[in-house]
Amino acid sequence: MSKGISIFWFRRDLRLEDNAALYEALKGEWPVLPLFIFDRHILDKLSNRADARVEFIHQTLKEIKEKLQELGSDLLVKYSTPEEAWPEILKQFEVKAVYTNRDYEPYARERDEKIGHLLQEQQLPFHTYKDHVIFEExxxxxxxxxxxxxxxxxxxxxxxxxxxxxxxxxxxxxxxxxxxxxxPYPTEKYFSNFHQTDQAFSFPTLSEMDFHATNTEIPPxxxxxxxxxxxxxxxxxxxxxxxxxxxxxxxxxxxxxxxxxxxxxxxxxxxxxxxxxxxxxxxxxxxFPHVAGKSFRPEYDFIEWRNNEEEFAAWCKGETGYPIVDAGMRELNATGFMHNRVRMITASFLTKHLLIDWRWGEAYFAEKLLDFDLASNNGGWQWAAGSGTDAAPYFRIFNPTSQMEKFDKEKVYIKRWVPEYGTAAYPEPIVDHKMARERCLAAYKEGLDRGKE
The missing domain is CATH 1.25.40.80 (Serine Threonine Protein Phosphatase 5, Tetratricopeptide repeat)
Structure with missing residues (x-):
């Protein structure tokens, strides 16, 4: 058992500089040992074992670990569930306090409540801080x-x-x-307060966690x-x-x-x-945590979605016959990124033209987007479907052809991602815009009328 320490628990704040909870920990009474848990509750649900986000986290942690070792400290990394990892940590170290930054997602809140209760049983303070937003809740x-x-x-x-x-x-x-x-929080002033150790902690490899490298290019x-x-x-x-x-x-x-x-x-x-x-x-x-799974406006949950699986598959692959929709989906599949204007167009097309439940699209983006964030992804999808806060009125339906003419007139973006555009190899439109618009307006009106009953 080592001398008393504080633990700083990294989650969605993977940096040493200008970090609220880390700053407070370093200013505290005890030397600070940073911790990261590769949470199996999250990782085990990922169907793609070549997930560039996991690789990005792994690489970032490696860099943090190296910086900490230069400072005579180290990063403790666990591949486990928080419920299993924390009792082990409390046995391994004489923990005096735990510091972390708040996360507002439903699972994160549930996790923190459990760990907070566990620490409370040990009479250990659990300090949480605002860090990844300017203004919270x-x-x-x-x-x-x-x-x-x-x-x-x-x-x-x-x-x-x-x-x-x-x-x-x-x-x-x-x-x-x-x-x-x-x-900013000037953490650098207190770097001498990191827990000092000459023992390097083990660091799980991607393959040990059953993930594979993708070598995806990460923007600077x-x-x-x-x-x-x-x-x-x-x-x-x-x-x-x-x-x-x-x-x-x-x-x-x-x-x-x-x-x-x-x-x-x-x-x-x-x-x-x-x-x-x-x-x-x-x-x-x-x-409003119900938005993770349900419409912000409950009446929108009465819409009868068509949910045609073949049409959903065509949307996913970028084979709808609408070039700007297809370019966006192919960009997403190839890079993990999609331009924001195109995100709105593709989401509107799925929900309004194909009458496919926004939750299907939300889940697909959650799997593919490098920058997937539950709050923003959910907000964007519900905006597109008309079911969210501040949403576009349901009768506002993007015309993908006029959007292409307005924002990619020279077809530069289209040709980059849909090289067969303009040839016989490119599919006919999966649905007629005028017909789809009228069908959407009727389905939404019927669903919303049902929701008022």
Whole structure:
């Protein structure tokens, strides 16, 4: 049994710098041992054993482990369930306190409740902090004290709250003023408080966890100032390299939301709004957990979906005969990424043109997207289906052909992903737009009328 330590538990905050709970742990009384658990409750459900996200986490942890070893410390990594891992850890070390950052997904909350109870039984404090959002759960409320369910007033209140508290920061030898909520946590000042050990902890390989390397290309953590400055002008055109592709880094916390939101607030309001959408959907999931599985608006669960499996398979493969839909799905299947404008088009097509349950599409994106985040993915799909908060009205149905003409007029994006476009090898449209639109309006009206009964 070693001397008393604190444990810092990594989850979706895989970085040593500007990390809220890690900062608090390092400032505390005890040396800090960082921990990561490859959670079998999550990993065992992944059907694809060549999952680039698992590989990304593994590689990121390897880099963190190396940094910690340079500091005379190490990273403790377990391949287990939290319920099995924690009793082992408590036997192995004289743990005095546990620190972690909050996660608002239903499974994460259930997990933390269980572990919190286990630690409480041992009379060990379990400290949790806000880290992967700027504002959480009930920090942004209406004047009446309610939860915002419409984005625009939420975003106005979000921005107004930034001005409520000011802080100063020294940057490049100069003192600058910024919103208190953007201020970084200077963990580096306390790196000497990591638990010191000359014993290297074992680190499970991908193959030991029954996963395979994919060597998927991960976008960099940084984007140019020019891209952010021009974001509002170019972001809707999928042929351009005009979006940040930071999604995977936000999802797993390899970058700080505070730093990126501060930069965005200085450079481009449209980009900042995209980050506010993350907070918006995170607080929707936290306050209305039923959205993970059910429509935010219950009447939308009365819609009778066609759920044609052959048509769903054609959508998944990018063989619908609608070029912009097919390009998007093929990009997703090949890279784990899809342009945001195209995400809206493909989701609308599945739910409105094919009348396939949004949950089918949500699950497919969850499996394929490198940047999959339950709150944002669910929010986006429910927006497209019309069943969510702040959703497009159900009678607004994207015309995929006019969307292609507007946002990929020269067919650059289409030809990149659908090389057979314009030849006899390209399939005829799976459904006629006019007929599908009328069918959708009738099915939605009937379902919503049933929901009112």
């Amino acid at each position: 009930e920090e942004i409320l209406t004047k009446a004290g309610g939860i915002y369910t419409v984005f625009t007033p939420y975003s106005k209140s979000w921005k107004a709250k930034l001005d409520e508290r000011e802080a100063t920061l020294e940057e490049d030898g100069q003192e600058i003023k910024l919103s208190y909520y953007f201020k 953590k940084t984007v140019s100032r020019g891209l952010i400055k021009q974001y509002d002008e170019k972001r809707d055109y999928p042929a351009l390299e005009a979006t940040s592709r930071l999604g995977i880094h936000f999802r797993f916390g390899t970058i700080s939301i505070r730093e990126k939101a501060r930069r965005a607030s200085q450079l481009n309001e449209t980009f900042l709004n995209e980050l506010i959408w993350r907070d918006f959907y995170a607080q929707i999931l936290a306050n």
